[in-house]
Amino acid sequence: MQHHHHHHQPSSKPTAHHQHHLPALEAVAMRGKVRTASLLLLLALFAFLHVHLRPSPPLDPRLGLSNLSNLSNLSLAYAVREAGSAPSRHVSSVPEESTDAVSILFPAWEVLVIAPPATAGGRGWRCVFQNNATSPATPAGVLPFTKRAMFKCRLPPSVRRLRPFFQPALTRSSSEEKEEEEGEGTFPATAAEELFRWSFLAYESLSTEDDVVLFVKGVNNRQGINRSPDELSCVFGDDPATAVRTAVTSSAQEVFRCAHPKLPAADSGTEIKIKITLEVARENRVTLIPSVAYYTPEQRRLAADGPRSLLCACTMVHNVAKFLKEWVMYHASVGVDRFLLYDNDSDDGLRSVVDDLSRGGYDVQVLTWPWPKTQEAGFSHGAIYANASCEWMAYVDVDEFVFAPAWNSSARPSKLMLTSLLPARDDPARNGQVSIKCYEFGPSHQKTHPPEGVTQGYTCRRRIEQRHKSVLRLDAADASLLNVIHHFRLKEGYRSRQVRLEDAVVNHYKYQAWSEFRTKFRRRVSAYVVDWTQAINPASKDRAPGLGFEPVEPRGWAQRFCEVWDDRLKALTRRWFGSESSSELNMAWQR
Structure with missing residues (x-):
C-alpha cells in the first residue's frame, strides 16, 4: 500500500498596510480557486473516461507493409526482454x-x-x-x-x-x-514485458542442409506483395548487440529463408537452441520482430524408415476426428503411403483416432501447429519437413477424396491407382505438379453427419467443377515455397499438368449438414482469406453463396447446391469397404 504525504508551505500573514485590500483580493482568489478546481476536476474526469471507457481497438492491427514505418515503439526490447x-x-x-x-x-x-x-x-x-x-x-x-x-x-x-x-x-x-x-x-x-501480438511475430523455424526457414507474421500482409529480401536479416541470439545476422535470400508470404549463422563450436552432444527472429531495415529505421521461434542447426525431418515413399498426403486439421478414418483408409487403399496432419488446436480426440489407425497399420503423423490462419505456411513447412521421406505430396483436405471414374470397374482398390496419375521419375516433360479439378457436393438433404461417412451420405453436387487441388513433386517446389489454394510455385524448368475430368476428380464434400458446416465460421485457415464473421467480401469463392456473417442456418440449407446426383464414389466405397449384416450396411471406418 502506498501512502501519499502532503507537504504544506507556510504562508506569511499580510501586514496592516495591506489589510484593507484583503477582502477584495480574497474574493478574487477564491473565485479563481473554484474555477481552477472545477477545471482540474473536469480534466481528471475526462482523462479517466478516455482511458477506461474508450472502445477496444481491433486485435489485428496489421503491423506490416503499410505500417512498418510507424513501428518505432517496437524497440529492441522485444528480443532482449528489457x-x-x-x-x-x-x-x-x-x-x-x-x-x-x-x-x-x-x-x-x-x-x-x-x-x-x-x-x-x-x-x-x-x-x-x-x-x-x-x-x-x-x-x-x-x-x-x-x-x-x-x-x-x-x-x-x-x-x-x-x-x-x-x-x-x-x-x-x-x-x-x-x-x-x-x-x-x-x-x-x-x-x-508487453504481450506479444499474433499479427506481428516470428513463430516457427526449421533448418535444411543449406539454409534456415523462418516463419513470420506481419511482414508480408498482402497476397502477392512481398518485401524485398534486401531489407531483411535473420537475427540469431537474445541480445541484438551481440547477435549474429545473416542475409535473407527469399521473402514470400510468411516464409523467409536465410543462411545458417557461423557460431562458436559447441561441445559434442550439446543441443544448440538459439532464439531467431527477423530484422526489418527501412527508411533509416530498424525493427526487430518479436519472436517465440528457436534455431537449431540439426535438420528437423519427418522420420523415414527406408527409401522415400512415392506418395504422401498433407493437410491442416481442426476437430476432424469423426471424418479422419474414412479419409485415411480410402486414400491409403489407392496409393497414399503416409499422412502428415498439422493439428491446429483440435480438442475432439484426434490423437486417439490416430492411435487406432496406427494400430491398424496406417502411417499417420501428427504435428502440433497452434498458429491460427497459417495454412499456406503450414503447407510450406510440410514441403521441407517431409522432403526426405516423400517424393510426391498430395495437398488435399479431410473433406476431399480423389476419385477416378475408371476405378468403378475394379472389385477392389489397388495402391497403384493414384500413383498411376503421376508422371514417371524420368518424365521428359518435367511435370512438377499434377492439378485435379474439384466437384463440390452439397448437404444432399442430410440434417446431421451421416454415420456411415461422407462418401455415403453426400451424393448431390453442383454441376460445374470448381478450383483444383494439387499433388506436388517436393523436389520441384520453388525455393520461396509460395503456395496459393493448395497450388505451389515451381522451380524454373518445371511445369504443372492438369488432369482431365474423365481421368480423375476430387469429390469435395464442402457444403455438409449445417451442424458440421457451421464450424467453418470459427476461423478460416488461410492467412489471406477473411473470416466469415467479418462483413467483408461476401462474394468470395471461399464462402457459400448467399451465406450471411453469422452462423445461422439459411432457409432450405439441406437442399442447397444440389444440381447433379452423383453416387459413383458412394457405390465404389460401398463395394470396397462395406459389409452387410442383418440387412444393415456397415463401413470399415465405422468399426
Missing part, C-alpha cells in the same frame, strides 16, 4: 509457484502461453494479469521441436480496456483454488 514500465501491484500473503513463460495474444481474446517443458500437462496453473485478475490456464499440448509446454488463457474483460497489455504471469497457488473463469491473484512485482 524491463519496461509496468503497472503498480499489491502483494498477497498466499504463496505461489511461478514459472518463466512468454505469451501471445491470439484472436478472440485468447492468450497462448508458452512455458518450460517441465510444466507440460500440469494442472492448477493460472494466468495472472496486470490488474491481478486471473483466468485458468488450460493445458494445450507441447510444441513438437522445442518441447515447450503450451497453455490457453482467456484475457479477462477487466484487462481488455487497459493499455498496453502486459505479459501475464503463469502461476500455481499452493492453496486450494476454485477453477472459476476469473479470480484474483498477485501479479509479480518485477517489471513486465
